[in-house]
Amino acid sequence: MSNTETRPVEMLCGEPIPESDDSARPAVEVLTARDVPLGGVRAMRVRRTLPQRARSLIGAWCFADHYGPEDVSGTDGMFIPPHPHAGLQTVSWLFSGELEHRDSLGTHALVRPGELNIMTGGHGICHSEVSTPEVRTLHGVQLWVGLPHAHREAPRDFQHYAPPTTELGGATARVFLGELAGARSPVRTFTPLLGAEIGVEPHAQVTLDVDPRFEHGVLVDTGAVTMAGTGLARTDLGYLGVGAAELTLANPTDESARLILLGGPPFGEQIVMWWNFVARSHEEIVAFRDAWQHETDRFGSIDGFEGTPRRLPAPALPNSRLKPRAAPPPPR
Template sequence: MSNLERDPVELLLPAASAGPVVQVLAPRDVPLGGPRAMNVRRTLPQRGRTTIGAWCFADHYGPDDVAMTGGMVVPPHPHTGLQTVSWLFQGEIEHRDSTGSHALVRPGAVNLMTAGRGISHSEVSTPSTTMLHGVQLWVVLPDATRHIGPFFEHAEVAPIAVGDATVRVFVGALAGDELGAADVTVFTPLLGAQVDLPAGGRAEFALDPSWEHGVLVDVGPVTIEIDGTDAATRVEWSELAYLETGPRSLTLVAGDSPARVVLLGGEPFGEELVMWWNFIGRDHDEIVDYRRQWQADVIARDNPDGRFGTVEGYDGSALPAPELPTVRLKPRR
């Protein structure tokens, strides 16, 4: 999915958090397209919290009535230095990219696209889709691998039981449990999982205390308990709870109705980076060059075989890049 904001904010890695163990982050609404646009709720990145591990972007959308909004129509757009992770609860999305991949995103399977040095792709909900509901996530690539060649992966995800919960691990593996490990490529230690709880259900998860974690509520509310203590944090629908390093266990508790969350985790990402629009780089000049190449090679059609390639089969024009800010983008940790 593209960041379709026309005036995207420069987003910088903050220093390590010295805040509370659990920080609840509220989403902001971002429209994808024109006046009948489908809205997404964005909890990462935001001021005060740019990453959870290497997870650097989280859009939560739906249930969206496609007849009212037109669904998802994201034209070809570029990415650098990251991976996109597409995970659906309901509906179907058609993916095309400049490596030649053409695949459908459906519930119970994950599509992971590694941009590396550069890729372009499109995402469009299929004509048979009446309701669209899911999350779109990005992972920042470390410096050692951010210039690799782009590639695409699709993997079916089998459910496993943890306490009262049904868990589907779509990236990485649960701490201490390789049984449900996802069959996709990651370049830093990561976890991404869907957790479904029945009404009144509980599930305890072992945590790696050196990792950060996040709990994004899709159906809720959900109560979070840390390390078996009596202290609990209530997280409402579409909020993202951030857990800093240190805890060794997390218990999720549903209320009077069933609940569903997306559980994220990973080692804190300590590298400096600049994230602007759909590009991740390490300094201002890299971002400027990525934008220049996209505008020249793809939008002006000067070099369709350049860094970002061409998305074959999409009926429409590629998405132009916004104007850069008038000040230099400054990388920070």
Template sequence: MAMSNVETRPDQVVCKAGGLPGPACDQQGRSPVEIITSREVPLGGPRAMIVRRTLPQRQRSLIGPWCFVDHYGPADVSVTGGMDVAPHPHTGLQTVSWLFEGAIQHIDSGGNAGLVLPGEVNLMTAGAGICHAEVSTEETTTLHGVQLWLALPEATRHQPEREFEHFEPTPVSFAGGEMLVFLGKLWGTESPVQTHSPLLGAEIRLDPGASIDLPVNPGFEHGLLVDSGDIALENVDLPVAAVGYTGTGVEELRIANRSDEPARLILLGGEPFPEEIVMWWNFVGRTHEEIAAYREEWQAEGDRFGVVDGYVGKGGPGRNADGMGRLPAPRLPDVTIRPRKNPPPQVQGGPAE
């Protein structure tokens, strides 16, 4: 999943103690929560799959180094033929693929190939440049999961290595549910996958009616994405497909599933990312000029990104269902692309205007 964001911001709602917009909530002694709602975005061409995107947006472009959050499915792909994203480029980021249902074949210009399966994380490091393709398997009839990006810091964003890591975390049980920590460390469980900033990524499963007071790193800001369930974060109702954001300084998150069905959530966190980024299409850089140069090199089939060998799309070897062997870059906007300025790592007041 590889498209960037050029859309207007979704709604933002803040619920905190002492008078608040919208429905009342009992927040005595709890941390304030900023609700970032999703918007639907078509991913791909005529056979586009609809995804629900929460990051980036104007009010909050990053949560820690997390700069892109797409949530999709469960989508019946038996009629459309499934996912078929032809080779496309990336710079300055890591892609994090995490599935709930289905299977996707990954292949990249670093010579890496891997099968993305539910409960197993695949992390690809773009560095100075990489290209890859993603195709759902023939057996997949339903796709459901998240696609996430991490911005690389200045120290490693130009690295020439095209890295790929795969990890299947062991579920860790607690009273009322279980968690799978796929990146970073949470509640004594740690992932061995290498990242370039202090961060966290975990799937949390809550039983019907269950709740947890989850100890978290107070140096991190956190975002909780709801996949399913009637969820309250810090006693604030959190809609399905929305992200509940809490800033730094929070030592514990109260998460409750108020429904009579199991709930599934994705918890993302990290130290506030200190650098401003320029993000356009599939590129993360620091200036408009960098982005323009990346686009030109991709269009010219330059050496920066390499070549994906062995791509087999829905249109046969080397072609997707629309007959393309690689995705062309969109036209650059007529204005200078500016850095994404993130607000301070605390909950922002009031609904978005």
């Protein structure tokens, strides 16, 4: 998925955490989403919870869009022409609907509910995503993972994985990245990561053993839950800093709840994000944009895509250079 904002904000992420007295801070930080249009006038909208000023990273997870359920019959649905990525991995996860994916590695695949598609575009890749004609409802998340410095020139790659359902007693889990509750994903990543879909039955509670070196985020898709005792409503993203060896999720309502659990150790590197790129400097962002605009072989090309425009043009660069912004200290 592309960041289709016409004036994307350039962000410096991963600043050193300043010393401060955070004794009054809550254990869980609650982040709310902002609506972003995904294309033209009739296009669907997504809810973006990462990045934002309050919290730009959870481990290496640097971008989170949450969309639907939306009736796309009679609309353009999701139609994202070829667009570039560099310095990151894209993670596609659907709850309902179907998307057609094409990329410059030569991949032609369908994104279906409960199946992970993860694409690596370190040095550069381009892809398109279009909802298939039969789709009436689209519902899912699109996530990005920043690549560490040692692997930020990683070659193009695409992996697919359909994780089994793990029963947790009042809850279920599908672990698409990393390891949780005895389930392990075979998908390769460049930093330790956790990604899982969790379902919690009405009035049920589950306590999960988690890595205390990880930060964790809970994005609520349906229903409402508490994360470590803090209430989260639908579309909220709850953030919990490092140090917890257990994570308790509870559903206090009469309806089932579903959420996405993300985790990873603090990234530890400063990155610059703009449009569809994760870089280390303003100059590198400029170079990525120029390569895409001039159609160099850095990002390659896609066979079989039919639509207009044939590729997304890059937005205009900001008029000024990025000014560092300090990240808040993590809740304790």
